[in-house]
Amino acid sequence: MNLTIQVEVNGKKHKSTVEARQLLVYYLRDQLRLTGTHIGCDTSSCGSCTVMIDGMAVKSCTMLAAQADGCAITTIEGLAKKGELHPLQEGFHQEHGLQCGFCTPGMIMTAVDLLSKNPEPTEMDIRHALEGNFCRCTGYHNIVRAVQFASAKMKEMEVASV
């Protein structure tokens, strides 16, 4: 069965035909060619496929494209604005929050969810929030620092804009 869905991805509206069984991650990667969202395990475990749907982090390998009909989706490609890295992207760069980089888009999207709900998380808050994201390289310490960097930077930006 084919369906028509309407979604907004990174601010751009799309009307697409998808198979009912099409998983959201394949729709994003294969149909929209947004390959920043990765498939690590395909069994709902690793979090590398995480995207934001209406402001909530979701594993896009565990959701049908059809379920996203009418939703606003943000992928890693949608974070940088006008060529300026998002504070989380900058944080991962500055604090060496990645080695191979495979887990990074999912880590960052889950951290976006965290910082939107809890702008000044403790180290434990960060570790708890990233429980659904696996990294096989870094040992997590620098990932935590990257999120702390972003939290501080976002606060600074807020203060500056007041």
Next chain:
Amino acid sequence: MIPSEFDYIKAKSIDEAISLLKDGDAKLLAGGHSLIPAMKLRLNRPTKLIDISRIAEMKGIKQEDGELVIGAMTTHYEIMTNDLIKKHLPILSQAAELIGDVQVRNKGTLGGSLAHADPSADWPASMLVTDAVIVVAGAKGKRAIKAGDFFTGFFMTALEEGEIVTQIRIPLPSANTKSAYVKFMQPASRFAIVGCAVVVTGNGSIDDIKVAFTGVSESAFRDTAVENALKGKKADTETIKNAADQAAEGVSILSDHFAGEEYRKHLAKVYAKRALTEVA
């Protein structure tokens, strides 16, 4: 991994979902966080999915006639962060926070979890100790099922074919009530290897106590031996230890490569002690 083919329909109301469900091969889709993984592995091959996750009358949390009423499509995250829940039934916020991870809590629903009745799911233990009533609707009308009658076995519930869980009603606990949910989790999926829920009322000594386990046996269960060992007593360290030592006796114990039978039973006693100590 891609599921086998199916038709997908978004239901707008409970009535519409009930009538769509008359097709025997159809299945309800809530948060999809148990069903979609099973469909990807082709353990489940429904020919039609009825998406009920956006039915407004099945969402949200409200207080009504001395009860909290939770719509079946309320997500784990919504329960974890809801102020009414934090105030009246903190055991549910505590349990919600221990489910899976952020992404799972953002999608998975209370109703979906109860209907699925995974023996390692967290919710069933809390439902048993809070006297929850599960309201279901079907072609023959509505009925209310006590949590104690709802979980009937390994992935089995009292739901009949064509019935939908629509809401969960939980009486507001009295002022002198304390509760706790503690869990030993499978390190990767974070499902409960042992989850222990306790609700106790009393001042000084224990007037009433309910203790339930999930993850330990084929389905969640109340442990009356532990309860009886505590009723009417003062919850000191010695009494708690003796009561906890009686946990999970006389039930069949699950065994898998994460925790064999003996270890699981041992964990049940350890976690009973931790939960009881938290409320003492």
